[in-house]
Amino acid sequence: MVRVGIFGATGFTGIELIRILSKHKDAKIVYLSSQRYNSRVISDVYPSLEGFCENKLEDMDLEKAASVCDVLFIALPSGYAYEIASKTLRKVKVIDLGADFRFDDYSIYKEWYTGNCDEYDKIERVYGLPELYRETIKKAPIIGNPGCYPTSAILGLAPALKSGIVEHNVIIDSKSGVSGAGHSPNQINMYVECNNNIRAYNVAKHRHRPEIEQELTKIAGQNTRVIFTPHLTPMTRGILSTMYCNLKKETRIEDVYDIYKDFYKDEYFVKVLKPGNYPATKNVYDSNFCQIGFEIDKHANTLIIMSVIDNLIKGASGQAVQNMNIMFGLPENTGLDMVPTIP
Amino acid sequence: MVRVGIFGATGFTGIELIRILSKHKDAKIVYLSSQRYNSRVISDVYPSLEGFCENKLEDMDLEKAASVCDVLFIALPSGYAYEIASKTLRKVKVIDLGADFRFDDYSIYKEWYTGNCDEYDKIERVYGLPELYRETIKKAPIIGNPGCYPTSAILGLAPALKSGIVEHNVIIDSKSGVSGAGHSPNQINMYVECNNNIRAYNVAKHRHRPEIEQELTKIAGQNTRVIFTPHLTPMTRGILSTMYCNLKKETRIEDVYDIYKDFYKDEYFVKVLKPGNYPATKNVYDSNFCQIGFEIDKHANTLIIMSVIDNLIKGASGQAVQNMNIMFGLPENTGLDMVPTIP
Amino acid sequence: MVRVGIFGATGFTGIELIRILSKHKDAKIVYLSSQRYNSRVISDVYPSLEGFCENKLEDMDLEKAASVCDVLFIALPSGYAYEIASKTLRKVKVIDLGADFRFDDYSIYKEWYTGNCDEYDKIERVYGLPELYRETIKKAPIIGNPGCYPTSAILGLAPALKSGIVEHNVIIDSKSGVSGAGHSPNQINMYVECNNNIRAYNVAKHRHRPEIEQELTKIAGQNTRVIFTPHLTPMTRGILSTMYCNLKKETRIEDVYDIYKDFYKDEYFVKVLKPGNYPATKNVYDSNFCQIGFEIDKHANTLIIMSVIDNLIKGASGQAVQNMNIMFGLPENTGLDMVPTIP
C-alpha cells in the first residue's frame, strides 16, 4: 500500500487527486495539507468526498509528511515544489503538479516562472509523461508532472515529429475548459464572463509554450518551434488542441494512421482514431484517456492533428497518479480506469 | 419605405431578419414565405415576435413576391436562390443568404455545392461584404451575402494581406456557436451532445474554404491558400476565428495596428482593438459588429489575428440588412445599431 | 431631452441602464459615477459600449449630479440611496434600483436591510411597478424600483389575487440566472460552480419575500403570506417564477385566462399566454417583457402560474427606464422596444 501525501489538497488538482486516490486499491492517503482550510476535515470542505476521504487538513509540515508518506504530490503554485523537494530528497518520492521540475534548462525556467531554485541542475528529476519517459520515471526520485496543454499537444504531435514526416514548425491552437483558469474567483472565471463566450488569452506568451518546445525538440531530434494560442471555452473540463504541421512530402492518411497506431500500440491511455473520425472533449470527460484524430489538407499538404484530454485528469491529477503507479511498480491504470461520462 | 420579402422566414437567419427589420425605420416586411408553417401567422410560430411582426406565412410565390417587394431576402438552403433570382431578375433586388451567388467561378461552385445554375456567369451579382465592395453593392441587382465563417475570416485578414506584410498562406482556426449548426434537430445539435464539449468538424473540407480563398486572393492580388478548421463550441451565438500568417519581415505590432486602423477607418461595424486587447465573442453578442485584435509571435515571426462576430447578425442577417441599406441609399447602420449584450 | 445621471454605473444594472439609455431617443446620459473606475471613460471599461457612450466616470458628487441631471438612477447596494435622495430631494427625480425605497414600513426595511434612514416615513416615494402604480409614479419624486424576483412574482400573481379566485397563501419557487448573483467574483458565481448545476439558496429567508408580501397584501386587500425559494440556475439572464395558489372553488382555465387578459389588457410589456402554452425565460431574453402562463391542477384544485422576465431588464434597468418614461410623460416603451433574442 503506497502511503500518499498531498500538499495543497483543496485546489482543483488536489481535490481530483483525492477523488482518484480514494478509490485506488493500492494507495492510501495519509497526509493532506491546506493553508486555507487548515485543521478542517476535507469532506467538510468538499462534501462530495464524504465517505471517501475523511482526513484532516494539516499545516504544511515537511518532516512529518516525509516520514509518514512514500510519495508526496505537490499541488501548489509553481515555486514551492523546489524547496519541498530539496528538503525531502531521498526520503520520499515527489510528484510535482506545478512547473518547477518540468524544465531541463534553468534559464528557461527562470525566464517564465518566478521560483528560485539554486541548485536546479543538480536535482535529478524526470518529465512525467509516461508515454515518452516510462523507463526513467520508474526510478526517478522527483517527477515534474506535465502541464495540461503540453500533455495534449505533445501526445498529439510526438508520432508525427518522431517519424520525420512533418517539418519542425508547428501551430497549436488549444481550447480549454474553465477549470483550467483556476480555483480562485476572479473576473476571468466568473460564470457570466465565460458562459456563451470564447476568447484567446496569453497569445504567444503562455508559459506552456517553452515546455512544449523543449519536449518536441527532444522528440524530433532537432530544434522545434511552436506557436501556441490557448482559448478559454465555455465548458468545465476538457482541452482540445488543434495542431497544424507541414508535411515534408505528399502523405496518405492511412500512413499517418499507421505511424500513430504503431507509436501508441502499447499505450492504454492513448486512443488513436481511424481516419474520418475526430475527437471531442466529451469523449474523454472524467477519464485519463487522450484521444487523437487527424486529417490531411491535401491542397496545403498539411497534417491537422486533434488531441483531447480531460485537463484535470490526464492533464494533471490522473497523469500524476499514472506516474505514481509506474514509480511503485503498480499496473499503470490502477485507479485510473474510468469510463468517460456520456452524455 | 423599402418593401421587404423573405423566402424561408422561419429558419434562424429568417427569424433574425424579421427581428432586425421589424425595428427598421425605413423598411417594411410585406411578404414572408415558409413551406413548413404555410398560412400561419409568424408570431404564432415564434411568440417572441408578437407585437413586432404579425405577417402571415405564405407559400413561395415568385410573381407575387416580385410585384409587392422592392427587395427579396432568400434564407433558404443553397440551390434555390439561383432559380428565384433568375425569374425575378430586374423586377426586384435579391439578397441571397445562401451560397448561390458568392462565387466568381461556376466550376468552384459546382465542386462544393449541389445547385444547378445554367447561366451562372451571365448573372450580375456582387459578393456582399460591404467593407470591401460597398461601391458595387450600391448598384447590384443581386447580392451573394457572405458565409458566417468567411465574414469573420476575410475581415480579419484583409488589411494584413492587402498591405503585403504577410505571406499568402494562412491558417484559420474558427470556433462557432451551435446556432451555426442549423435549425433542424439532429444528433449534432442536441443539447447533451454540445454542452460541455468542443470538437472540430469538416476539417479541411468545409465549403466556406473556397469562398474565403476566392476573396483573399482578390484582396492579396495573388493566389492565397487557406487551411480552415471549423469547431462546434458550446455557446448559442458567436464565431471566433484565430488566424495565423507568416510575416514577411520583422514587424512592430504598432505598425500592424496602424495598418488595420487605417484600413477600417471609415467602417462603423469593424472595431480594431489596441495592441494587448483580444476580442471575445461575448463582446459582439447580438450586434452587427466585428471586433479584431492581434498579437505578434516574435520568436516565430507570425502574426496572429483574432476576429469575432455574431454569426447570425454580421455573419448572416445583419450583414444582409447592411447590404439592403447600401442598395437603397439608407444610412448603413439603420436598424443595425444594437449595443452588444453584456453580460 | 431628459438629462440622466447614474450612480454606480459599472455594475450589471448600471451597465444595462447605459446600454438602454444610449439608444433612448429622448434621454441623454450626462453624469456617471463609479468609485472603482473613477476618471476612466466608460467604454474603456466596457468596450461593448464604444461608440454608444463615451462619458467619463466621476466621483460621486451629489450637488453636481443634482444640478446637471433631471433624474438620477441609483444602482448601488442598498443603504446608499436614502442619503442621496434626502440630499437631492426636490432638486432632481430619483429612481433607486436598490431596496431603500421599496418598503412602506420602516420596521420591515430595518429587519431585512442594513441602511439607516432616519426620516423614512416622511420621504414621499412610490413602489415603481408601472403595471400597478402608473398614476402615482407619474408625479413621484422618488421611485423604489422593484426587485427582480418581486417583479416576476407580483406580475404573475396580481390578477389571481385581485380577482379573489385564490387563497392568500402562495408558494413561489423562483429560478434565476447567475447575473442575479452579482458583479463581484466570488465562490458562488464562478463558472465551474454554476455550470451544470442548480441549487436553492437563502431558502425561506431571502429579502425579496417581505417585499413580495407587502405588495401582494395590498393587491389582495388582505394579509397575504408567501413562501419563497430562489434557485441559482445555469444561465446568464432570466427569472422563471413557478407559483402555486389554492383555488377557492373549481375554476375553468378559460376563466383564469380571461381574468389575466383583462387585467393586463392595456399593458404593453405583459404578455399573457393562451391556455396550453407555458413561458420560457428565453422568450423574453434581452427584452422588457414579462410573459405569463398558467395551468390548473384539477385534482388538487390549484392554480399554477409561471412568469418569466429578463432579470436585468424588466427585473431592474428596463423597468427603471419604464418608470423614467412615465415620470417624464414619454411613451412608456421609448427605448424599451427590444425584440427578445431568439435563439
Place this chain on the structure above:
Amino acid sequence: MVRVGIFGATGFTGIELIRILSKHKDAKIVYLSSQRYNSRVISDVYPSLEGFCENKLEDMDLEKAASVCDVLFIALPSGYAYEIASKTLRKVKVIDLGADFRFDDYSIYKEWYTGNCDEYDKIERVYGLPELYRETIKKAPIIGNPGCYPTSAILGLAPALKSGIVEHNVIIDSKSGVSGAGHSPNQINMYVECNNNIRAYNVAKHRHRPEIEQELTKIAGQNTRVIFTPHLTPMTRGILSTMYCNLKKETRIEDVYDIYKDFYKDEYFVKVLKPGNYPATKNVYDSNFCQIGFEIDKHANTLIIMSVIDNLIKGASGQAVQNMNIMFGLPENTGLDMVPTIP
C-alpha cells in the same frame, strides 16, 4: 458472476448501464440488443466504451437472452417490458427501467401509459426503490425500477410523511437536466432551445405524478396528494426537487434532521445534510447518491425539502444496478461507489 443482458442498449439509460456494469466486478455483460444499431459493436457506436465493452448489438431475441442471462435490464420505452417479462418469467430476473411494473393498480397504469398488459395483476413484481423495499426486492422476479423524478421526490419526502409531522398534500417543483428529455433529437432537446433557458413542461399532467402519489400514499398510510411541476434546466444531468409540506405543528429543524438522519441511518446512498446546508445537483454528479437538505419557513409553518440525484444514475441505471446487487446478494454499492465529479 452475474450474467447480464440489456434490451435497448443504446439509449441514455442503456449506455449508462453498460458504463456501470463494465466496471462491476461481479457482473458480466453477455447480451445487448439494439434495433437501430443491430450487429454493430457497441464501442463502435459509442467510442467512449472502447476497451470497456466490446459486445455486439443483437436483435431482440427473448429466448436467447433468457437462456444466457441471469438478469435482463429493459431500457426500452414503456409498453415493451410487460411482454418481455411475461415470456421470460421465472427463467430470468427482470429489471425494467420503464414504467410497466411500477404501478400497483392496472387502471392507473392504463390511464397514463399505452402498454397492454392483460394479466397485469397476476405478475409478481416489486417497486425497485431499495431504501423502501429492500427486503422484497431480494426475492422479486421482476423489478419496476422507479422513475427519475419519483426517486428524488420519494426519497426526499418519505421520512417526513412516515413520521407524521407533515400534512398529506405536497408540492413538488422539480428541475431536470436535458438528458431526461431523451435520446432522440427533437425541437425540445436542441442545444439552442435549452441553453440559457428554463421552462416548465407537462405541468400538472406528467406521468410521474401518479407514481409518486402511489408510493407516498403507502408511506404515509393515507391518501397523499401531489402537485408536480417538472422543469427543463440547462444542464446535462441532475434533478433537483424542491418540495413544500405543511407542518402539522411547530417543529424545530433539529427534530426534522433527527427524523431524516434516523430514517436513512443505514443507507449508503442517501446523504442527509445538516441544517443550514442545501443540496446542489453538482454534488451528486455522476454518482448514485441522493443528497437531501431542508429548511423550515417558520412564518408559514412549512417544511421545504430539497433532494438531488443524478437522473441517469440514482434516477435510472445506477438504481437498477443497485437492485441487481440486492437481488443477487451482492454488497449494495458494488460497482456504484463513484465519487461525484467536482468540479
